[in-house]
Amino acid sequence: MKDAMTNTPFGPEDMARRKKRAIAMAVILAALVVLFFVTTVVRLGGSVAMRSL
């Protein structure tokens, strides 16, 4: 693993930028999960509780 890192053409600044972009992507994906979940709950509304079992 260490060898792979030392062979990489990306310098420390590149790696820092990549890390920040990766964190931003992770935050966006997590926000999308929340967005879809809450929207599903809102759109279903009371229908879930009222459905026949």
Added chain:
Amino acid sequence: MSDINAQLAEIPAAESGGQGTVKDFLALLKPRVMSLVIFTAFVGLVAAPGTLHPWLAFVALLAIAVGAGAAGALNMWYDADIDAVMKRTAKRPVPAGAVTPSEALGFGMVLAAGSVLVLGLLVNVLAGALLAFTIFFYIAIYTMWLKRLTPQNIVIGGAAGAFPPMVGWVSVTGSVDLGSIALFLIIFTWTPPHFWALALWKKINEDYSRAGVPMLPVVAGAGETRRQILLYSLLLFPVTLFPALTGTVGWLYLAANTGLGLVFIWHAWRVYSLREGQEAEIACKKLFGFSTMWLFVVFALILAERAVGIPSFAPVLG
């Protein structure tokens, strides 16, 4: 593995990509334009008859904002060549080399598709379709086709900027009503005098001449631009009062905008009649400043009427 790394190392950083920071990618979204889009779309949501769950209204606004950002990123991808030769835009991420054109294209396309799908599937299909058309109109019709072809480019670009309140409205009602068309027409008619006043004041025409973009002041001259500023300002007055006929607004909006519209025309008349010297420059600067404030106030008045509970007039049209 080492062969691949050696090959990667030979590619110049600017070509290989991966140099952009999060801030660069945010800059691709044109945050200032986005803030105006969010505000006008919000007014569209509030002004529309009917109700929408607050969470869905939030989702609609988010999708519209991201769609606007996607259009900004795609615009910067296509216009990178002219952005590079204009002082005002040379520091944008693509011409500055922070983001490659293909990264901007990919970023814009993913956001465009994502925002349209989210709005279409989570709010309503027509709103999603209208957002898709807005992005298509801004990129294909304005940026790719007419911006570099006709001196009326600002008029066409203004149409793209006028869609957000309509998308907001359609998110609530699921239909394109006369009320939403009235909001569209306000921004559409406001854009030419607003932008041409800036073009005359800031003397950004040199930039556009170098880039080969046929801006009206460059192609037709300052005199014709002043004439068209006055004509659009005269047209804007009845257009601003149109929402009263569609039953969208009440007496506060009508009274305030009758006064504000006359002040707008007075500023436009000053631009038209003062042709030379510092006075002429100040007239353009004042019209630009006033028109910026004017649009905000016109839309804020609609919000204020809803907040205070002022009833709208009975619709004469629609």
